[in-house]
Amino acid sequence: MSEAATATAQAPSTKKTVELVIERQDGPDGAPYKEEFVVDYVPGMNVIACLQAIQRNPVNKAGKPVAPVTWESNCLEEVCGACMMVINGRPRQACSALVDQLEQPIHLKPARTFPVVRDLVVDRSRMFEALKKVKAWIPIDGTYDLGPGPRMPEVDRQWAYELSRCFTCGACVEACPNVNDKTEFMGAFAISQARLFNAHPTGAMHRAERLEALMGPGGIQECGNAQNCVQVCPKGIPLTTSIAAMNRQVTYHAIGAWLKK
Numbered sequence: 001m002s003e004a005a006t007a008t009a010q011a012p013s014t015k016k017t018v019e020l021v022i023e024r025q026d027g028p029d030g031a032p033y034k035e036e037f038v039v040d041y042v043p044g045m046n047v048i049a050c051l052q053a054i055q056r057n058p059v060n061k062a063g064k065p066v067a068p069v070t071w072e073s074n075c076l077e078e079v080c081g082a083c084m085m086v087i088n089g090r091p092r093q094a095c096s097a098l099v100d101q102l103e104q105p106i107h108l109k110p111a112r113t114f115p116v117v118r119d120l121v122v123d124r125s126r127m128f129e130a131l132k133k134v135k136a137w138i139p140i141d142g143t144y145d146l147g148p149g150p151r152m153p154e155v156d157r158q159w160a161y162e163l164s165r166c167f168t169c170g171a172c173v174e175a176c177p178n179v180n181d182k183t184e185f186m187g188a189f190a191i192s193q194a195r196l197f198n199a200h201p202t203g204a205m206h207r208a209e210r211l212e213a214l215m216g217p218g219g220i221q222e223c224g225n226a227q228n229c230v231q232v233c234p235k236g237i238p239l240t241t242s243i244a245a246m247n248r249q250v251t252y253h254a255i256g257a258w259l260k261k
């Protein structure tokens with residue numbers, strides 16, 4: 001080999017890379033373990049792009065072929081909520097987590113408030129159960145044309161729109177110290193959705209039932225006012241304002257029920 005060729009062969013690679021440490025789990029009952037990966041850097045890439053690179057070439061940092069990392073994603077524009085995971089210690093959407101803005105190695109973990117299905121995929125059923133509990137919907141009478149619905153005053157529509165942006169990602173649940181295996185606390189998002197649907201002229205039909213649900217097991221009384229939820233919500237939903245508003249509604253509802261006795 002010529003001198004120049006030897007020098008080229010020994011020159012350190014100048015290719016920019018991204019280092020990741022991923023907390024993996026092979027199944028719901030498996031033990032968590034950490035695995036390191038290195039992927040090629042692409043300008044503007046997000047965490048999902050890193051996971052896609054690992055999927056294309058599932059080899060860990062030590063060069064050992066491994067099972068591809070499993071994760072969940074869909075819209076890739078912070079609308080569906082599916083790719084919520086813990087990135088460098090903070091629950092957030094992987095699609096909007098840009099590599100350029102993250103410290104490396106990038107640590108990825110599943111949101112362990114929820115049961116882990118595999119690797120970064122979690123089962124968020126408890127959120128949908130909570131939404132069912134607070135009847136987070138507007139009842140309709142059949143599917144035929146009912147004509148225009150009741151109008152909301154603009155001043156209410158504006159804040160209600162903010163609450164309607166919740167996409168059930170679960171970041172607020174993951175960040176809340178009061179959601180754990182010792183409590184049934186439904187989480188700030190469900191309280192906020194109860195406020196949203198109570199404010200709607202038709203949704204108000206179920207107002208009392210929603211308030212009863214918030215007064216029951218796992219209800220608003222289990223909020224410890226840690227206020228982590230509002231810090232991590234990617235939609236900037238005023239969750240603590242919703243909790244305060246629903247505390248008032250629940251209190252008036254309880255006093256009203258007591259006076260009727």
Ligand code: SF4
Pocket residue numbers: 165166167168169170171172173188189192232233234235236237239
């Ligand atoms: S309130 Fe915010 S953090 Fe919580 S589930 Fe909805 S969008 Fe996600």
